[in-house]
Amino acid sequence: MSFGMGSCKNEPKTEDPKEVAEDANEENLDTEATDSLEDDSQYLVDAAEVDMKEIELGKLAQTKSTNADVKALAAMMITAHTKAAADTKALADKKGITLPASLTEKGQDKYADFNDKTGHDFDKAYTDAMVDGHEKTIDKIEKASEKAKDPDIRMWAANMLPELRKHLEHSKMAKDKVDAIK
Numbered sequence: 534m535s536f537g538m539g540s541c542k543n544e545p546k547t548e549d550p551k552e553v554a555e556d557a558n559e560e561n562l563d564t565e566a567t568d569s570l571e572d573d574s575q576y577l578v579d580a581a582e583v584d585m586k587e588i589e590l591g592k593l594a595q596t597k598s599t600n601a602d603v604k605a606l607a608a609m610m611i612t613a614h615t616k617a618a619a620d621t622k623a624l625a626d627k628k629g630i631t632l633p634a635s636l637t638e639k640g641q642d643k644y645a646d647f648n649d650k651t652g653h654d655f656d657k658a659y660t661d662a663m664v665d666g667h668e669k670t671i672d673k674i675e676k677a678s679e680k681a682k683d684p685d686i687r688m689w690a691a692n693m694l695p696e697l698r699k700h701l702e703h704s705k706m707a708k709d710k711v712d713a714i715k
Contacts, residue, residue, distance in 0.1 A: 549638045573686045574630040576677040577621055580693070581632040583670050584618035586640040587611075593647055594659050600714075603656045606663060606707040613696060624689050656711045663704035671697050 587610045594607035625632050636644070643662070650658050674697060677690035 570628060570630070570683055573677075573681045573683045574625075574628075576673065576681060576686060576690060577625045577628075577630050578632060579673055580621050580670075581618060581625070582637050582640065583666065584614040584621065585633065585636050586643065587614040587666070588618070589636055589640065589644055590647060590659065590662070593644060594655075597648075597651065597655050598659065599652070600656045600711060602707045602710045603659060606660070606703055609703060610663070610700065613700065617693065617696070620689070620693075624685060628683065628685070653711070653714060656714075660704060660708035660711045664701065664708050667697060667701040667704055671701060 591607040591610035591614070594603055595611070598604050598607065622632060624630075647655065647658060647662075671694065674690045674693050678687055678694060681687045681690060
C-alpha cells in the first residue's frame with residue numbers, strides 16, 4: 534500500500550498565476566542592479582491581478598445584470614481596465630517584470646461566487662465589490678506613487694490615480710442606485 538499520494542486525484546496542483554509571477558520576479562530581479570525593482574514589481578503584479586479580475590467580472594456583469602447602471606459600470610470597467618492592463622504590461626516588459634498570465638485563484642473564486650448570484654443579489658454584490666475593490670486599489674496605487682523606488686513606476690502609479698478615482702465615484706453612484714431598489 535502506498536501512502537505517498539495525499540489525494541485520490543492524480544492531477545498536479547497548478548500554481549497560482551500571481552505566485553508564478555512573484556517567484557519569477559524574485560529570481561529575475563535578484564541582482565544588485567535590479568534589487569530595488571523586486572519590491573516595486575509587486576505594485577505591477579497587484580495591478581495586473583486587479584485589471585484581470587475587473588475585466589472578467591465586468592464581462593460577467595454584462596451578461597448577468599439587467600440593471601442599466603450596473604451594465605454601464607461594467608462596460609466602463611472592461612474598457613478602462615483593458616487599457617490599464619496594456620499600460621501595466623508595457624511598463625512591466627520595459628522593466629523585465631513578470632506579470633500573472635491569467636486570472637488568479639482569488640479572482641477565479643470571486644468570479645465563481647458572483648456567477649452563483651442572480652438579479653438584485655448579483656447587482657448588489659457587484660457594485661459593493663467595485664466600491665470596496667477600488668478603495669483598496671487606490672490605497673495601493675497611492676503608496677506606489679509615493680514609495681516606489683523606480684521613477685517610471687512612481688509615474689505610472691500617479692497617472693493611474695485619476696482614472697481609479699473616477700471608477701470609484703461611478704461605482705458609488707451605481708451602488709447607491711442599486712441599494713435604492715429593494
